[in-house]
Every structure is written in structure tokens, then in C-alpha cells.
Amino acid sequence: MANYSAIAEAGASMIEVLRDNLCPEPIISPDMIGLCSPAETDDLQLGLHLYSIKQNREYRRDGDPLLNLTLYYLLTAYSDADIQERAYDESYILGAAIQTLNENSTLGSAYLQGSLGSDGTDVRIDLHYLTPEEMQKIWIFPNVPYRTSVAYMVYPIIIDGGGFMAGPRVR
Numbered sequence: 001m002a003n004y005s006a007i008a009e010a011g012a013s014m015i016e017v018l019r020d021n022l023c024p025e026p027i028i029s030p031d032m033i034g035l036c037s038p039a040e041t042d043d044l045q046l047g048l049h050l051y052s053i054k055q056n057r058e059y060r061r062d063g064d065p066l067l068n069l070t071l072y073y074l075l076t077a078y079s080d081a082d083i084q085e086r087a088y089d090e091s092y093i094l095g096a097a098i099q100t101l102n103e104n105s106t107l108g109s110a111y112l113q114g115s116l117g118s119d120g121t122d123v124r125i126d127l128h129y130l131t132p133e134e135m136q137k138i139w140i141f142p143n144v145p146y147r148t149s150v151a152y153m154v155y156p157i158i159i160d161g162g163g164f165m166a167g168p169r170v171r
Helices: 006-022 083-103 132-138
Strands: 033-035 046-055 067-077 123-128 149-159
Touching: 006 033, 006 046, 006 067, 006 083, 006 123, 006 149, 046 083, 067 083, 083 123, 083 149
Parallel strands: 033 046
Antiparallel strands: 046 067, 067 149, 123 149
């Protein structure tokens, strides 16, 4: 069973799929694809942002220590091109990313990182529609212009609910 690191490992697994399939075309370097807030992209051309986590209570049985989660991500393309080419570049990158995640909508042990791939459970990646109003609620960063983004849900992320011992408290 996966442990608490499964949430981070899910994002890392998606990044690995995108890097394997989008480099060197349309993105030159794997280092230009990563996890980031849409407001802090550094030199990335494709950013993945975890914006929500939901517990799937319908799969939970009384006394079952397993935690079944769905993770919600925002995928955004960035370009430093001049204003006349920027929208085209970003649409091009986003289209390639959408195609890649559609073709790899079930992640098996080849892509699953760390404890997430330890129990043989595949993880699904599905496009998740957000209304323009919902997207604006997520994309509320001061002084950061909105960029076209697409949402995904990743599930099941099953975490073993028992046995975690917290380390010493940091002061």
C-alpha cells in the first residue's frame, strides 16, 4: 500500500509521463516541465499544479484504515515568445500535453513513482471539466495574467491509514 508520500509521487509520475513524451518536441528540455504554482513558473514551459484533494468516501468501509483520494491538477503552458506568437505556442504545447495524457490515461508500474507503484494498482488520469467561473476561482493570483489551462483528476490514490509515526516537531 502507498504511504503518505503518494500525493507527491502522483505529481512526479505525471511529470515523468509528460517529460518522456513531450521532449524534445515541443519542449526542448525535460527541466522545462515541472510542478509549480501557476503564479511561480520560473523557466517552465509546462506546469502542473495540485489545486485540490478529495476523499472518495463511497469506497470506504467502516474500520478500513485505507484512505482513497482523488487529486485535482491544473496543467498550464507558458511561453516567452512575443505577444503575437505566445498564444500559438501555449496552445501548441497544451495540445501536445492533452494528447499525451489521453494516450497515457492509465499509469501502471512503469511510470508510478515510489510507494504509489508498490501494490500493483493502476492510477487513472482523466480530463476534468471546470466552468469558466470555477477556473477563475482557482486562478486568483494577484498581478498574474490568466493563461489557458486544463484540469485533470488523478485517482485512485490509496494511502495506508495506519502505521505512520510523526517525527519530532520542528520549532
